[in-house]
Amino acid sequence: MKVAKGLLYTKDHEWVRVEGNKAYIGISDFAQEAMGDIVYVELPEIDEEFEQEDTLCAIESVKAANDIFLPLTGKVVEVNEALEEEPEAVNEDPYKNWIACVEMADESQLKDLMNAVAYEEFLAEAEEE
């Protein structure tokens, strides 16, 4: 299972890449693998505002709809529209193909996230269970 360095992770297997006061959100390799063939990405709308832990959007695999949670309170400023045409890109490279970018309202929330090392440990523990 690939875990990209330099990103932050949630227990729900989203990743966050911080650029200034913006946070790019995607799903981890573990998440795309677990979902299987992704057939549709339901993107949030620009300017939509979310609280920490809100459902940001959904990713549909062949089998099921999977909610994507936003780990940080903020406002959507960008969405990766390319995924509307090519949702399978998330399977191919989940770290390159981000889903949405939010302007963070409270950067102190970043401390709630795991770094790559902690996430790897988290995955290893989950594996043992």
Add this chain to the structure above:
Amino acid sequence: MENVKRTPLYELHEELGGKIVDFAGWALPIQYTGISQEHHAVRKQAGLFDVSHMGEVLVTGKEALAFAQYLVTNDVSTLSDTQILYGMMCNESGGVVDDLLVYRLAQERVLLVINASNVDKDFAWISEKAKAFDIEVENQSDQTAQLAIQGPLGEEILQTLTEVDLKKIAFFHCQEGVTIKGRECLVSRTGYTGEDGFEIYCKPEEATDLARLILEAGKEKGLIPCGLGCRDTLRFEACLPLYGNEFDDSITPLEAGFSFFVKLDTEDDFIGKAALNKQKEEGLTRRLVGFEMAKGISRHGYPVMDGDREIGFVTTGYKSPTLGKSIGFAIVEMAYTEMGSEFEIKVRKKQLPARVVSKRFYRKNYKK
């Protein structure tokens, strides 16, 4: 996964990289390489499924056929030896206890093939109803493994492993004592994918070897091992119902739109017949339809809406791998069942438009 049963093929699934999930209390692969790829393999070449979790109940005795006729909605009396029939077992109020295949192996020997999730419930039901008949019923589920080879090249592949001329096993017929590389099996030309194919019933201890032989024999023809994920997308496209989705104890076969398998005009009685007759006379208040959506994907259980009013629910929804469209089945009020009717599906926070289309999303490709 604790308290989950394993089929005889469990080790093979792991070896082949199957993604194992808990399915109705069984540890089975949802997929190996991917649902879409496996789905297309079955439509174009062939796929091998482990369906050992399915239940088998053998009914023997003088009144075996009479009992089957009383138990299921379809007309068992039309069967000849080695012929198979699809039907439902209903409760007295017309709800579906399970859907099943009835194999007339011989005059006094009938095999019922039932859903894994319902084996205990079904066996209790069958045993209770059997008391009034001169028969023996035996739950053979644990002594029976089952493989399904499905797809247009299924016959060609399986034929390389047996002396029996598979062409002589007609659609919805079976043959006992078919020797596949020395292993004796019951083979039927049935399936749950909309493609031509065979179900192979064998001894649990021989199942893994048989699966390996089939995988090897079909490798160059594009046969791959398939999981339960594509089994569901395949059966759905072919308008084959799934128990717990299209019908259950509270949904009658008439409401589910499978009245073809309910023979109300025969003289013989079956459990639930009176209730179903009454429902037919009074007229249905809801029925299963197929629908298509331009945007979004529906899933089992999503509400069907007309504005603020809930008018039904989705029983199965997918983005169809074959058609590339978002399609589904829903049970809706009768006013919305006409072809072209419009309603909305509640997909998470949004209500997305849907339109009623034919349920026959995919034209079945059986060899008859």
